[in-house]
Amino acid sequence: MSVSIKSSCNLEPNAKTKPGRLSLSELDQIGIMTHIPTIYFYKPSVSNWLQPFTSIINVLKDSLSRVLVPFYPLAGRLHWIGHGRLELDCNAMGVTFIEAESQSKLEDFGDFSQFSEYQHLIPHVDYTLPLHEIPLLLVQLTRFHCGGFSISLTLSHVVVDGQSALHFISEWARIARGEPLGTQPFFDRKVLRAGGPPISRTLFHHKEFDELPLLIGQSNNSEERRKKTTASQLKITKAQVEKLKSKANESKSMDNGGGYTRYETLTAHVWRSACKAREHKPEQPTAMGICIDSRKRMQPPLPDGYFGNAILDVIAVSTSGELVSKPLGFASSKIRDAIQNVTSEYINSAIDFCKNQQDLTKFQDIYALRGTDEGPFYGNPNLELVSWLTLPIYGLDFGWGKEIYMGLGSVDFDGDAFLVPSHDSDGSLVLAICLQADHIKAFEKYFYEDII
Structure with a gap:
């Protein structure tokens, strides 16, 4: 599939956010450390499609910059602090938004069962960069020849799991529709004892770490x-x-x-x-x-x-x-x-x-x-x-x-x-x-x- 990148920009929160380092829990720092992608395909109704595609781009960009205010850690960057451990710097550096086009049609995807067809529709994460330069969120909007389009996101698994990722995506959509935030995100990992010492207790045998x-x-x-x-x-x-x-x-x-x-x-x-x-x-x-x-x-x-x-x-x-x-x-x-x-x-x-x-x-x-x-x-x-x-x-x-x-x-x-x-x-x-x-x-x- 041929996909051409038309533009790529950095989007920051559209208001001042809380700065500082956020301690991560141990559950953030084990397992998958890379980005996890998801993709959504859309074919708007005729009435919706009459609006210029630029308006869809503007809605997505504007709502993304606004949702990054309550979800401000996603605009930050990770830092190694030694011994395989990390912290999250809430520095509002922003996220990547990519605009792309493809000559393919939605019908070309059939039943959408072939993962190989998505390769160029998903943002590429450059892991050769130092970790503190890699965005935690990258978004790609790809317009197809038929009038449909896809929105793909890739989110750092260090910062979110599946439920948190879907929480963010759904709130972004709510804001794009002009609705208020549904559920306020809770960031303090101290509820999972982030940054704290071990507690004296009877330890189980954890086969998952063998x-x-x-x-x-x-x-x-x-x-x-x-x-x-x-x-x-x-x-x-x-x-x-x-x-x-x-x-x-x-x-x-x-x-x-x-x-x-x-x-x-x-x-x-x-x-x-x-x-x-x-x-x-x-x-x-x-x-x-x-x-x-x-x-x-x-x-x-x-x-x-x-x-x-x-x-x-x-x-x-x-x-x-x-x-x-x-x-x-x-x-x-x-x-x-x-x-x-x-x-x-x-x-x-x-x-x-x-x-x-x-x-x-x-x-x-x-x-x-x-x-x-x-x-x-x-x-x-x-x-x-x-x-x-x-x-x-x-x-x-x-x-x-x-x-x-x-x-x-x-x-x-x-x-x-x-x-x-x-x-x-x-x-x-x-x-x-x-x-x-x-x-x-x-x-x-x-x-x-x-x-x-």
């Missing part, structure tokens, strides 16, 4: 990192979801928390299908990463509008032989056990574990930042499945109607997977997954065959 399993016979994951990958989107109908849940719950006692959820069931199914597709030996250890939102699990719960990372990645561990040979309910039970372990005490213990580390680097996925193979890696024989099933990802209206499609900008490393509700609002779900190119077709085959 070395992840390697393929039998390998001493590191460098070879797996270098293998070509490809992404796929698989739709699961509501009937298929219910069929899988029935299979998972066939032998389950309902005394332990009721039937398995959609997430527990589908994560288990993905785990088993990947083990088959990767042709593991029966004794191969494998881990499934699970993202847990701590907002309501903390005691007391985090304030409404908490703006930052409140996600703790935990893992379920088994062997491929057990997962494949035993009923689906076995893998589902592994997922549930890992989730139920995450209490307020467990999260505080994980925070203390990180506070007690001399250096956080080995717990950070910083490959793009430093060009090394450092950090956690959920590739073969492991996976991570992130659920966006309960997040308000659809219905983003800047004043010219809701999107016709919203998608993840990329799913680009082996073992990376997302589960989202279908845009059709018919109860179906979409699995976006990236695996090694040699494994993806077999995965798709087992994924659907085993539902029958």
